[in-house]
Amino acid sequence: MSEIIRKQNYVREFIVNIVKEHKQVHVYNDPRDYLDVYLDEIQQRQKLNHNSVINYKNLPRMAGHLFVAGTETTSSTLRWAVLYMMAFPEIQDRVHQELDSVVGRNRLPKLTDKTELPFTCATLLEVQRIASVAPLGVPHSCGEDTTLGSYTIPKGSIVVPNLWAIHHDPDLWPNPDEFNPERFLDENGTLQEKDELIPFAIGHRACLGKHIAKMELFIFFTHLLHQFTFRKPNDSPSLSLTGVFYVSHNPKPFLVEFVARG
Template sequence: METSAMIFDLNSVSLALVLGLIFLVLFEMMRIHFTKAQYPPGRRPFPFVGTVPYFIKDPMGSVRSISQFGELSTIYLGRKPAIILNTLEINKEALVQEGSSFSGRPVIPVIEWITKGLGIVMVTYGHTWRQQRRFALHTLRNFGLGKKSVEERVLDEGHYLVTEMLKDEGTAFDPQHALQNAVSNIICSIIFGDRFEYDNKRFAYLLKILNENFMLTGSPVGQIFNLVPFIKHFPGPHQKINQNATELLDFIREEVKEHRQTLDPENPQDFIDAYMLEIEKQKSHEDSTFHEENMVVSAADLFLAGTDTTSTSIRWGLIFLMDNPDVQERCHKEIVQVLGYDRLPSMVDREKLPYTYATVHEIQRCANIVPLGVVHETTQPTKLRGYDIPKGTMIMTNLTAIFSNKEHWKSPDTFNPDNFLDENGHFYKPEAFVAFSMGPRVCLGETLARTELFLYIVSLLQRIHFSWPPNSPHPNMDGILGLVRYPEHFEIICRSRDAKDRQ
């Protein structure tokens, strides 16, 4: 009798669970139906996980399909809708004309897990963001951003980079570490007051885990974490994200400790020195957001942003230049005609190198390293093209659609520097070139990135010929979509232009 009762109870519980699950799914489907009516069109989301499965299956294919729904469309990150701005005009209307309403940042669980809501890049629009961004811009300018001193640092590093790239001349190698180290050394000189040699194993390891975290955070591992963040309490591949972030932040804390011992209040040497002095200065202000942990995370933000995006753009650039040897040769000839082989380039040379300067911009357009931009969030209820958009709605810029729009580009689907040249062969920048975003959240490091991209690429093309190794597999041009869009692993062969052209 007791056994029969137990079986009955188990059956009842199982039936209740099944019915509860069916009710939950039906309720979610009804919620989706009514939610979709309030937002711009888009692919039909799955219950609970939204449109995430499409992006996991085919990331870039899914990104390219978004604009088919019109100037505004919607994707669903789990149960949360995100509105995609698919045209230049709608982006200007939202991010510039209504900038204060569209300049927030959403709480993204995987980012919140490792930053604790601190720093600059992912802090929401408000007092903290204003204080930290204003201080960062002021301090970066004090230490050379936009001035000749940073240009000189890039040129010095460019010399080391060319030497490193030619170290194994004629032998196939992966250029990722050399490029990442060279780019990182510029922001490191501003934040930490020092650069790191290319054979520094500790720094090479830090660059490796930095790259790994950019990949993991934007990969299915990171997307699943954002859907079910309570898994942070359990083992799994997501724990690598936190482990890597902890190691990077510990590295910065060690730098802070060393800076504290050498700090000269009358002569700050770098960003960390300046931040420590600002903490002391702001101690009496109740609304101050300056404290040591914010310093550590802000330094990490600048370090990450100043390392990965520019080096990734140059890596894509090498692929485009090797795929288009005629462009590479034309750039080299133009550079040599203006600079010769020995004179270092300068930012003032941009006007004298219109084709090369156009090529640098075309690399950025085709690299398209952040296909949906850096995510924004509405800071208050607002309207856009007839839609009522609630406060806290995620907003994304479809750079993929803007960079391939036939209305803006002569050759939208191919790598062609003529996209940035007028009928007289002079450089011009179309309004649709918005690689650094627009409005209040425009990229903090735009000036530095522009300087590095131009000077590094000119320095490399002046002295080196790049080619594919014989019979090497060509990387898939969709790349790998993490927080940024990376090229697949590839190798190159470098040959000195000095040896080749002076014989």
């Protein structure tokens, strides 16, 4: 837990410094990015004497949410996807075949193709399960004294969900360390999403951005696989499917050769 806190503090300091830099050079009504737009809104509300949650105190928090939840976890999942496609070329071939059959070679995949790409979607779900880029989810605070089974959780307790344990529970997922997209398909090859797959957590405090994250993952994954074959470069180090934990659970650095598909 101390290592997690240390890394969280590092990210927090990084974001606070970026916000400070933006405040120093900010020009009202001439935004360069999200932070400048937020700063514009703060100044506008101050001119109108509006007491708002859009303020300098909350700006680093909002930036942090976008950085960690909106980009880092998605990019980490995509890195795992590339790695697993290299490690399991037969699965990559099946994704290629399905994309070519449904989408063809004359256009890129669209969200409307999703229902016709069950194996591709199952592969992406299996990446999310086995990689579990947010293995301990997001810590939450208990709002009131709560009893869960034989346990009493006092109000104010920090609750950390172990999503990794759920995604690797052999009672839920036979051979959980095996990369097997078929576990998300029924006997007819129809996609079967499972309630036990919870990469965005569950309940009222689940990830607010899960819907856009799902769309991003599908679009990036299918576009990359439609256009490229991922191969391990000759003489590069052996592939490792053992991850490391930074802000999220990431694959170890690896080399990949992007081979354009005809």
